[in-house]
């Protein structure tokens with residue numbers, strides 16, 4: 370296997386541990402990255418709790434979210450979230466799906482998630498997906514096939530995040546570092562927003578322009594967080 374692929378697999382194992390360390394995932398939730406050499410393919414762990422994921426657990430899935438090379442390991446049921454987003458968003462290099470609590474709490478209300486501070490400016494464009502409305506029926510809430518994945522990817526559109534009512538959220542990034550950063554700060558922001566909304570119904574959020582300017586600045590700072598978090602989860606991948 371080429372070094373560039375090995376490096377992607379190592380970083381993906383680290384990303385899994387980081388998301389657990391930061392409380393974004395528990396036994397559930399998953400993160401993927403686009404294959405560094407085959408644009409239609411992506412890398413994701415086999416069906417394991419994120420904090421247990423090692424480099425050897427990473428599988429390569431094709432455009433249809435099927436395993437490459439006859440890999441028979443059990444896969445995540447909701448891998449179609451990742452596959453359909455990679456199909457519709459060529460700019461996306463990494464995807465995080467989680468069930469983090471504050472994001473779900475806001476999704477259950479008629480209030481939109483909004484950026485409270487400069488670290489979360491990317492939330493100014495956030496979509497909201499209600500599986501009941503999308504399908505016109507009641508389901509187990511999971512994105513368990515291509516059709517549901519496509520519905521979710523269509524709802525995400527050009528946004529950086531999609532809230533999933535009664536379920537969780539999915540964040541995308543133009544790099545693995547950015548997707549992890551967004552997943553962490555979206556949950557921090559959602560907790561702050563819920564706190565502010567308890568105190569006042571006149572909360573001052575970032576404007577779209579402030580959000581865009583902050584997002585641009587932070588894009589150059591991602592490595593600082595990534596390096597710190599990698600150090601914290603230092604593993605023998």
Ligand SMILES: [Zn+2]
Pocket residue numbers: 398447466467468511536537
């Ligand atoms: Zn889920």
